[in-house]
Amino acid sequence: MLLVEETAPAQASLPVAALRGHLRMGSGFELVEDATEDAALAGFLRAAIATVEARTGKVLLTRVFRMRLEDWRDPAGQPLPLAPALSVETVEMTDREGRVSEVPPALWRLVPDNQRPILAPTGSSLPTVPLGGFVTVRFAAGFGTSWDRVPGDLAQAVMMLAARYYEDRGFDGSQLALPHGVSALIERWRAVRTLAGRGGRA
Incomplete structure (x- = not known):
């Protein structure tokens, strides 16, 4: 990560x-x-x-972070490393050739939690990360x-x-x-x- x-x-x-x-x-x-x-x-x-x-x-003053993963830890829900998470701005897939595609917001949602917020799928699982590529999640976190x-x-x-x-x-x-x-x-x-x-x- x-x-x-x-x-x-x-x-x-x-x-x-x-x-x-x-x-x-x-x-x-x-x-x-x-x-x-x-x-x-x-x-x-x-x-x-x-x-x-x-x-x-815990993030004391609100900022925006970018997290890159080679694969989801769990496609049923990816924990975010910082809390409290306020919003997920974008989720993007990058393939092995460097092509970037945005994952539609309709496919994921933020589950807020003061200890372990989660990026969860709206269906059964998060979209598959391309082999040899990675996923990038931009999110805002902080108390204010x-x-x-x-x-x-x-x-x-x-x-x-x-x-x-x-x-x-x-x-x-x-x-x-x-x-x-x-x-x-x-x-x-x-x-x-x-x-x-x-x-x-x-």
Whole structure:
């Protein structure tokens, strides 16, 4: 499976002011409000959001993703790797010669779920993926386009993690365990995710 993020959260949707206030309360240090400082805080927030999303499989701010599969994991219903899924934009088949054809929306539907949304067929099974080709599914996922739509515990986890990144510029969240407080906040959102197509062709 190949999963590509087609859009990124808008700068205006990031809670830069809230992070500045969080840092001020934690350290008593007055941060300078300028473009350079805001850009740095936005970078820490993006890193924290990416970490929380990777650990939970939940998309905090709505974006569009593109998933490519060599075959369906189950033609009776393909789980999507991220939640909450809001819509499926397109489903396209590409054959071994590179010819692309759109699968009519009448042949599939989105089954929403906060843990494991599914692209399901309207009939008995999803269309067959061409031998030597692949299927591409474009879908939108996320809690909303503004930060106030993000669940409170996930939002707090991002704030704590971004503050950690800010206070310890050498901290590498991809290599070290999450701080206990962050892990506790995101625990109920974590789910076992089914990502790829069938093992023989993924």
